[in-house]
Amino acid sequence: MTIVEVSAPDHWPVFIISLKDATERRRSVLRQCEQHGIVPTFFDAVDGRAGLPDDLEQLVDRQAAVYRVARNITDPEYACALSHHMVYRRIVEEGLPGAIILEDDAILTESFGRFYASRSYQIADFIQMDHQHASVYRWRGKKVAGGVTLLPLGANAGLTTGYSVANKAARYLVANSLPLAGFADWPCDITPLSPYVTEKTIVHHPEFDAQTSYIEAQRAQQVEKSAASRTEGGRWLRFLRGAYWKRWWFKRITKRIS
Numbered sequence: 001m002t003i004v005e006v007s008a009p010d011h012w013p014v015f016i017i018s019l020k021d022a023t024e025r026r027r028s029v030l031r032q033c034e035q036h037g038i039v040p041t042f043f044d045a046v047d048g049r050a051g052l053p054d055d056l057e058q059l060v061d062r063q064a065a066v067y068r069v070a071r072n073i074t075d076p077e078y079a080c081a082l083s084h085h086m087v088y089r090r091i092v093e094e095g096l097p098g099a100i101i102l103e104d105d106a107i108l109t110e111s112f113g114r115f116y117a118s119r120s121y122q123i124a125d126f127i128q129m130d131h132q133h134a135s136v137y138r139w140r141g142k143k144v145a146g147g148v149t150l151l152p153l154g155a156n157a158g159l160t161t162g163y164s165v166a167n168k169a170a171r172y173l174v175a176n177s178l179p180l181a182g183f184a185d186w187p188c189d190i191t192p193l194s195p196y197v198t199e200k201t202i203v204h205h206p207e208f209d210a211q212t213s214y215i216e217a218q219r220a221q222q223v224e225k226s227a228a229s230r231t232e233g234g235r236w237l238r239f240l241r242g243a244y245w246k247r248w249w250f251k252r253i254t255k256r257i258s
Contacts, residue, residue, distance in 0.1 A: 006119040006145070012097055012164065014040040015090075017083045018104035019047055025104040032106075036113035040102070043087055048079025056082055064181035073183065081184040084160060085177055091170040098122065098166035106130070106161050107204035114146030115202055121164035124150065126195040129203040132158035135254040136197060149199040154254040155191060160184045162203030169193050199257060 014033065018026050026042060033040045046056060052075050059082065065073045084101065091099050100121055102108075112129065121127055123144060128134070134157035142150040165173070169190075177187035 006122050010097075011116075011119060012099050012122065014038050014100045014102065015043045015087050016040045016102045016104055016106075017043050017045045017080075017087065019045045022104055029102065029104050029106055029108075032108040036108060036116055038116065043083070043090075045083040046079040046086070048075035048077070051075050052078060052082075059085075059178055059180055061179040061181045064179070068181050069183070077183055078180060080160075081180050081182070081187055084184045085174070085180065085187065088165065088170040088173045088177075091165065091167055092174055096167060096170075098125075098164060098170070100162070100164045101160070102162045102203070103160060103205075105206050107206070108162075109202050109204065111146060111148055111198075111200070112162070112202040115144070115148050115198070118145030120144035120146060120148060120150075122166070124194065124196045125166040125169040126163065126190060126193045128153070128157060128159070128163045128195065128197040130159045130161035130163075130201045130205055131197045131258050133256070134158075134197050134258045135250070135256050137254055141199070142196070148202060150196040151199050151257065153191065153195040153197055154250060156186050156189065157197060157258070158185050159205065160186075161205040197257070201258070 016026070016029055016033075018029075030040065046052075052060070056078075060073075060078050062073070087099070087101055090096075098121075100116070115121060115129070121129075123142065127150065135154045136151035137154050140152050144150060172193060173186075173188065173190075176189075180187050182188075
């Protein structure tokens with residue numbers, strides 16, 4: 001396995017996406033950042049709790065989203081995706097070399113602190129530090145400072161709790177995301193970026209809780225409606241579809257790590 005070090009002198013900025021009124025969350029994640037010597041910038045998230053404003057509604061395609069994810073995407077979910085999109089735009093417009101992007105409920109581990117201090121996040125254009133349903137190729141891993149191993153993603157993986165994006169990746173995401181017809185994770189296929197994930201997550205997220213998360217509360221309702229509307233049948237027909245065999249081969253050359 002390749003061992004890689006970074007010689008870049010400067011850190012990338014750290015943006016924390018957070019609703020303006022999420023006072024306690026901001027306080028908690030700021031304390032964690034200070035423990036790792038990080039001075040973050042809070043990015044005021046789009047608030048979708050009362051719907052999307054007209055100017056942002058023009059940036060989403062609700063009909064295409066239903067076709068893509070087989071259910072209605074809620075306004076808080078769109079707001080989350082739009083918030084991340086706006087951070088990408090800021091990286092591009094300000095000519096930043098890249099950034100680490102955190103959500104305000106992120107739990108930063110000691111491994112994250114070492115990963116940050118070593119600037120190892122600058123090794124690739126896109127590195128996901130928390131992930132769900134991640135399938136990685138069985139080769140081309142990289143060991144970096146701080147005892148972290150990076151593995152190449154074979155397909156989009158879930159969660160946007162913590163990740164790094166180089167300017168090149170931000171430009172790609174801005175160019176390929178609109179109109180938004182998916183979730184924050186991710187609005188387009190990110191595999192052209194040769195993305196990586198940390199083998200063990202170094203940024204964690206709280207347990208999903210519909211009682212404390214407005215996004216989760218509305219998401220749960222839509223998932224339940226979608227599941228109730230599905231019908232089953234014709235499973236044998238999958239063997240006649242090229243997509244089935246493409247997935248079959250993909251599973252042979254990758255492994256699921258989350």
